[in-house]
Amino acid sequence: MSSKSEKLTELLKDLSRASQGNIEATLIVSKSQGLTICSYFPDDASGNLPDEDVIAGRSTQIDMATRKVFPQLKRGELVRMLVEGENGYLVICNAGEDALLCVLTNRKVNLGYLFFMMTSIAKRIAATL
Numbered sequence: 001m002s003s004k005s006e007k008l009t010e011l012l013k014d015l016s017r018a019s020q021g022n023i024e025a026t027l028i029v030s031k032s033q034g035l036t037i038c039s040y041f042p043d044d045a046s047g048n049l050p051d052e053d054v055i056a057g058r059s060t061q062i063d064m065a066t067r068k069v070f071p072q073l074k075r076g077e078l079v080r081m082l083v084e085g086e087n088g089y090l091v092i093c094n095a096g097e098d099a100l101l102c103v104l105t106n107r108k109v110n111l112g113y114l115f116f117m118m119t120s121i122a123k124r125i126a127a128t129l
Helices: 004-020 053-073 113-126
Strands: 021-029 034-038 080-085 088-094 099-105
Touching: 004 021, 004 034, 021 053, 034 053, 034 099, 053 080, 053 088, 053 099, 080 113, 088 113, 099 113
Parallel strands: none
Antiparallel strands: 021 034, 021 099, 080 088, 088 099
């Protein structure tokens, strides 16, 4: 049987494949520590990506800050965060009690389909962790 790490990596690869080449990096990050649990960078990903530790740390910072102020906005339970830049997106969602699923994409990604796939994969990550 596969190890937990192998199962998580395969889930990240599934998400990447589903994006049809529009995902540049996928990470599972510990909320409490801000460290990468597992990551996948496709072979054809842009060479202009930050280091894994930078993605993990900054994603955790964004998550913590957003969760702190979101209840004041009275929008209900936080589902996901989307940060848009001129070269692409960062999307963050929960993947269990102490994990985040973080995805860096290019601008060509179909966001609706990405959200759908991230929700499905995040549930499977939570079950694996």
